[in-house]
Amino acid sequence: MNSTSVANEANYLKYRGKYKGLLGWIFSTDHKRIGLLYLYSMATMFSVGLLLGLAMKLELLAPGKTIMEAQTYNATFTVHGVIMIFMVVVPGLPAVFGNFLLPIMIGAKDVAFPKLNLLSWWFYVAGVFLVLSAILFGPGTPDTGWTFYAPYSFKTGTNLLPAIFGAFILGFSSILTGLNFLVTIHRLRCPGLKWTKLPLFVWTLYGTAWIQLLATPVVGITLVLVALERIFGVGVFDPALGGDPILYQHLFWIYSHPAVYIMILPAMGAISEIIPTFAQKHIFGYKAIIASTMAIAFVGYLVWGHHMFTAGMSGTAQYYFSLLTFLVAIPSAIKVFNWISTMYKGSINVQTPFLWAASFIFVFMIGGLSGLVLGALAANIYVHDTAFVVAHFHYIVFGGTGFAFFAAIHYWFPKIFGRMYDKTWANTGWLLFFIGFVTLYSPMFYLGMMGMPRRYYDYLQEFHGGNILSTIGSWVLVTGFVIVIVNLVRSVRKGPKAEMNPWHGKTLEWTVPSPPPLENFDEIPVIEENDGPYNY
Amino acid sequence: MEQAKHVAHDHYDAEASKIGMWLFIFTELLLFGVLFVIYSVYRYINHDAFLLAAGELDTTVGAVNTVILLISSMTIAMSTTSLQKRNKLLTLLLTGVTLVLGVVFLVNKYFEWGSKFEHGIWPGSEYLIENLSQGEILFFGLYFIMTGLHALHIIIGLVLIVVVMWKVYTGKVYAERAALLDNSGLYWHLVDIIWIFLFPLFYLIH
Numbered sequence: 001m002n003s004t005s006v007a008n009e010a011n012y013l014k015y016r017g018k019y020k021g022l023l024g025w026i027f028s029t030d031h032k033r034i035g036l037l038y039l040y041s042m043a044t045m046f047s048v049g050l051l052l053g054l055a056m057k058l059e060l061l062a063p064g065k066t067i068m069e070a071q072t073y074n075a076t077f078t079v080h081g082v083i084m085i086f087m088v089v090v091p092g093l094p095a096v097f098g099n100f101l102l103p104i105m106i107g108a109k110d111v112a113f114p115k116l117n118l119l120s121w122w123f124y125v126a127g128v129f130l131v132l133s134a135i136l137f138g139p140g141t142p143d144t145g146w147t148f149y150a151p152y153s154f155k156t157g158t159n160l161l162p163a164i165f166g167a168f169i170l171g172f173s174s175i176l177t178g179l180n181f182l183v184t185i186h187r188l189r190c191p192g193l194k195w196t197k198l199p200l201f202v203w204t205l206y207g208t209a210w211i212q213l214l215a216t217p218v219v220g221i222t223l224v225l226v227a228l229e230r231i232f233g234v235g236v237f238d239p240a241l242g243g244d245p246i247l248y249q250h251l252f253w254i255y256s257h258p259a260v261y262i263m264i265l266p267a268m269g270a271i272s273e274i275i276p277t278f279a280q281k282h283i284f285g286y287k288a289i290i291a292s293t294m295a296i297a298f299v300g301y302l303v304w305g306h307h308m309f310t311a312g313m314s315g316t317a318q319y320y321f322s323l324l325t326f327l328v329a330i331p332s333a334i335k336v337f338n339w340i341s342t343m344y345k346g347s348i349n350v351q352t353p354f355l356w357a358a359s360f361i362f363v364f365m366i367g368g369l370s371g372l373v374l375g376a377l378a379a380n381i382y383v384h385d386t387a388f389v390v391a392h393f394h395y396i397v398f399g400g401t402g403f404a405f406f407a408a409i410h411y412w413f414p415k416i417f418g419r420m421y422d423k424t425w426a427n428t429g430w431l432l433f434f435i436g437f438v439t440l441y442s443p444m445f446y447l448g449m450m451g452m453p454r455r456y457y458d459y460l461q462e463f464h465g466g467n468i469l470s471t472i473g474s475w476v477l478v479t480g481f482v483i484v485i486v487n488l489v490r491s492v493r494k495g496p497k498a499e500m501n502p503w504h505g506k507t508l509e510w511t512v513p514s515p516p517p518l519e520n521f522d523e524i525p526v527i528e529e530n531d532g533p534y535n536y
Numbered sequence: 537m538e539q540a541k542h543v544a545h546d547h548y549d550a551e552a553s554k555i556g557m558w559l560f561i562f563t564e565l566l567l568f569g570v571l572f573v574i575y576s577v578y579r580y581i582n583h584d585a586f587l588l589a590a591g592e593l594d595t596t597v598g599a600v601n602t603v604i605l606l607i608s609s610m611t612i613a614m615s616t617t618s619l620q621k622r623n624k625l626l627t628l629l630l631t632g633v634t635l636v637l638g639v640v641f642l643v644n645k646y647f648e649w650g651s652k653f654e655h656g657i658w659p660g661s662e663y664l665i666e667n668l669s670q671g672e673i674l675f676f677g678l679y680f681i682m683t684g685l686h687a688l689h690i691i692i693g694l695v696l697i698v699v700v701m702w703k704v705y706t707g708k709v710y711a712e713r714a715a716l717l718d719n720s721g722l723y724w725h726l727v728d729i730i731w732i733f734l735f736p737l738f739y740l741i742h
Contacts, residue, residue, distance in 0.1 A: 112552045179559045187552040213559055217566040225574075225681070233660035234677035235670070236574060241677075242670025247577065251570060 029114035035100030073457035081146025093266035107190025123173035130166030178212030192527030204269025219255030253304035267404030279346030292331030325375035356407030367395030388448025414498030429483035436477025585671020608637035
């Protein structure tokens with residue numbers, strides 16, 4: 001026998017390579033182990049970010065100082081933003097589920113560049129530690145907000161440089177992952193797996209990888225410029241030396257708006273896998289979903305100006321950005337339409353992943369539609385920089401990407417760990433999380449409409465009621481989160497053994513054992529003419 | 537076990553490496569693209585000041601460096617051909633010439649920057665801020681950032697070439713496994729072409 005089948009006797013969790021224990025993980029180039037490394041590091045960072053968010057909500061329980069001073073509050077929302085954006089939702093689903101599933105879904109043994117893949121994770125960890133060092137050491141925790149807006153970002157006395165370099169390195173990690181996935185999808189599809197037979201999660205990873213590759217360098221060089229501005233005072237963004245801070249905003253959002261699609265596209269991909277599996281029905285409008293994915297990736301590039309409607313921009317530019325913002329909503333709406341149509345007349349099997357996916361659609365629609373309110377020029381000026389904006393993007397990024405992440409972890413958990421979780425506790429956790437989420441963010445829409453500004457530790461008495469409700473929501477949400485996590489962590493060791501295909505899915509990852517063997521497949525699969533990822 | 541691991545990772549796909557390299561080059565172009573955009577915007581706003589400041593730069597040194605980089609691009613292209621023809625010695629010689637030319641470029645750059653420093657011109661220097669207009673400050677700021685970032689890329693390219701030379705020498709890179717040399721060549725051409733744009737922008741246009 002050849003040596004491949006020898007390696008495949010052990011699953012990837014048990015396999016013993018050159019190193020043992022922890023070293024066997026952090027030096028492993030196996031895409032599955034790297035996926036789990038990302039999962040553990042991101043779960044840690046998410047918990048930190050969540051605690052900071054919880055602290056902010058506690059501060060807003062009553063007007064005036066509740067638990068922290070204004071400066072502490074500024075630092076808290078900055079660190080919360082930097083952690084949640086750069087360390088959690090941007091790597092997000094691609095780093096965890098993309099790494100774990102992409103090679104298996106396309107019938108490959110690994111990604112195209114396994115060592116580069118490991119390097120991405122190392123960069124990620126380096127970036128995390130750099131940012132954390134900015135918090136722990138130096139003259140003060142960064143207080144600029146996660147956007148590092150000029151000129152304050154080079155005027156503030158706080159320890160901003162490590163945070164900026166950390167964000168830069170996290171960007172590099174993101175670029176390398178995107179590059180790796182693009183080459184993998186182009187080169188390593190198994191025989192017969194045509195582009196029109198790719199699972200939709202792979203398609204969204206493909207679109208995401210292009211954005212990662214083409215948008216991230218822009219923010220990379222912009223952050224370098226801010227760092228140089230801080231160190232030398234080169235003047236590029238400094239109005240005192242002839243530079244233009246608005247230019248910084250443009251360059252920042254040229255990346256950071258497409259970054260929103262880096263966050264949401266793979267989430268949509270995961271939902272597009274989960275819905276057909278639990279409806280046991282072919283996905284409705286397979287090609288429409290692909291087209292809308294690529295359309296979002298492309299048009300999403302051209303809408304950055306809607307973050308700057310009040311920053312100083314010509315009327316013509318505002319019209320274009322507003323129009324394009326409305327356009328980019330269409331492909332997202334097409335996807336929602338397709339998911340609903342997939343469920344229509346399907347025999348829906350209501351399991352935990354489906355509950356998360358269904359609630360994803362609900363919160364994503366609220367987030368998306370409130371985005372149109374912000375995309376409209378007149379309404380934007382009214383609610384600009386209010387709690388309305390905070391509610392909107394938490395509905396999209398936390399409600400969208402977050403819910404999809406939890407849907408994905410509950411969907412692929414039996415495949416990843418070979419164990420099943422307790423479904424009753426999982427559903428209880430979901431219900432509390434969902435109720436908490438809606439209670440937490442819905443009042444913010446109202447508060448924003450009433451004029452409560454964002455990013456203040458204090459507010460007027462008239463906003464008290466809504467804020468109390470919102471803070472109570474944050475407690476319910478965290479309770480749900482703890483239940484979900486405890487249930488999952490416990491099930492990794494103690495859950496009943498999972499079958500190869502517990503949900504009756506049709507994509508390739510369900511044809512390999514749970515957990516998958518080291519090299520995924522004994523023989524590279526061949527896709528026949530009549531096979532397809534959604535042929536139920 | 538050990539062997540199985542070896543099989544899993546001993547996967548050579550020159551086409552994949554090439555696609556990967558081109559994608560990486562896209563990201564580099566975007567990186568510099570942003571700087572070119574910033575340059576254009578500020579040149580448009582501060583047209584006269586940019587002309588004035590550009591007069592301070594030594595066109596001869598710039599032109600010599602341009603020629604040096606063009607020749608080095610040629611030698612590295614020739615080295616990939618000689619590797620295909622299985623002429624190891626010539627390959628090493630040509631990559632060596634590229635290496636030397638790259639170093640000469642950096643030496644020129646060192647003296648060029650040095651003469652600016654002697655005149656008290658560096659980013660954020662007292663002389664710059666007190667005596668020059670905002671447009672000139674921006675020009676020199678961008679000059680140091682863009683040529684500095686370019687020099688950093690030259691250094692990375694040189695390190696890459698040293699690695700390739702070592703691998704050619706030890707026989708790990710040869711005619712059938714030429715991807716590393718090919719890709720280093722691509723990277724060197726990228727560094728070259730960025731300079732082709734930097735040179736006229738800073739030294740030539742009036």
